[in-house]
Amino acid sequence: MKGSVDIDTCLKNRYPNSNRWDYVFSYKDNIYYVEVHQGKISEVKNIIQKVKWLKQWIKSSGEKLEALKEQSSYHWISLKGTASIRNGSRHRRDLDQNGIRGPSSVLNADSVL
Numbered sequence: 351m352k353g354s355v356d357i358d359t360c361l362k363n364r365y366p367n368s369n370r371w372d373y374v375f376s377y378k379d380n381i382y383y384v385e386v387h388q389g390k391i392s393e394v395k396n397i398i399q400k401v402k403w404l405k406q407w408i409k410s411s412g413e414k415l416e417a418l419k420e421q422s423s424y425h426w427i428s429l430k431g432t433a434s435i436r437n438g439s440r441h442r443r444d445l446d447q448n449g450i451r452g453p454s455s456v457l458n459a460d461s462v463l
Contacts, residue, residue: 352376357404369396371404374415377459381415381422389428389453394441397426398448423462426452 354375361370373384385400387393401424408415415422426445432455435442445452451462 352379361407365403365407369399369403371400379421380459380462381418382457382459382462383422383424384427384457385425386427386429387453388430389426389432389455391433391435391441394435394444397450397453398444401448401450424448424450425457425462426450426454427457428453428455 354373356373358370358372361368371383372386375382375384383401383404385397387397387400404424408419432453435445435453
């Protein structure tokens with residue numbers, strides 16, 4: 351691992367009312383953005399808002415991270431229970447269109463990219 355950042359805590363004062371993403375870490379030259387959140391279908395819109403905020407923040411303030419976007423992935427890790435979001439469902443399409451994997455109860459970085 352080359353490093354990790356608690357994005358939410360680091361940017362809380364600067365963006366107090368924003369739907370901030372939680373974490374980013376590097377592992378084997380890949381970048382993993384991780385949101386730890388309830389794994390409910392009702393949270394899909396919230397997770398999408400968070401990833402949109404993150405992508406906008408990266409474009410405006412995270413130039414070095416933006417340069418690594420081809421090596422990046424976005425993951426929703428569930429806190430309590432994991433909703434089963436069927437392939438082909440509206441929720442799955444919305445998550446896929448925004449590049450979000452999950453929700454899942456774990457992230458095995460060795461099997462992702």
